[in-house]
Amino acid sequence: MADIELKARGNQPQYGYSALSLTSGTDANTTPCRRRPSRWSAWQDRLRTMFCSRRSRRVLYIGSGIILMLAWIGLILAFARSQQQTENNNVQGDAKAVRNISGLGEIWFLAGTLLHIDTNARTLAVQWSGKQYHWNDTKNPLSDFVVSEYYFDGLNIYRDVRAIKDEYVSYMMNDSYDYFMLDNATALPIGNVGIREWDAFNTDVDLVENSTSVWTQPIRGYPFDIWTGSLVIAAHIDFTISRPGLVKFTVIAVIIVNWLSTIVIFLLTGEALINGYKTEFLAGTDMLSVLFAALFALPGVRSLLPGAPDFGSTIDLVGILPNVIIISLCTSCWAVAKLRWQAKQKAESNKNVGKART
CATH class of the missing domain: 1.20.5 (Single alpha-helices involved in coiled-coils or other helix-helix interfaces)
Structure with missing residues (x-):
């Protein structure tokens, strides 16, 4: 029979130790120091247990x-x-300013309603109708403007003309009222109100940029563009047009989602083609389908935005054009890698067939 000799394993490192730790003067029988798990690790373990x-x-x-x-x-x-x-x-417009003032009788107003705005043509169409304010009517202070009982022909409305006080007529009438005349006697009225309740007239206002900032100037500053226009109808009327908060929020949300999708596609392309995971992804055509779908979906989403101007605004330079460029480059890389992988697979297949024949 063979003799079996048992020897002590004093120089053999224990489980969980390395030989370097033993030779550095550390006693093998000492208990190793254990690190306390971090809060992040504890949260990870807790989440794994919760959603197992x-x-x-x-x-x-x-x-x-x-x-x-x-x-x-x-x-x-x-x-x-x-x-x-x-x-x-x-x-109610300016009627609120005279609501608490009594004894004023009737006050006449012009109420404007937006009909159409075209930021590309830079025009604004407004429909005007007459309103009158009754100081003693608290429930409905603004009512339809009808003065045919006193003025049978209604009131003519003139645009961009100046009214000059007629001293002679005011003196001759002598009824505590001031009478005015137009500085342009040949000017034609743009509308007439006061004969019927539904009397109204339309005006077109030219719009200009309100700010030279790239984030607010028209066309390029969508959705933060601000437009201004002016009109003179018995008073100087200024228009300031900006987009509502819902439109701004929607556009910013679309830009963020587009960039997140672009970043995911870019990282996936880098990991698959450069970091050694190409075999798993190049076997099928799923990734190319996703890339082509994203490439054509971004301009389509952009065209669906509310009130989107022609291509070339700030949103295109920030959120559409760079996304399309990055996705196009990723698509080209995937297509080239796919073709090279197929050629390599075909060459290996032909090589294996040749070996099998020999």
């Missing part, structure tokens, strides 16, 4: 979707309420 089952994971993604939908609906309702409050404040 399918039901918990299903509840997680369904709850996340519901929260996102509720948040979006809440934002839309908040912007809609803000827009409604603004419209309610503008319904």
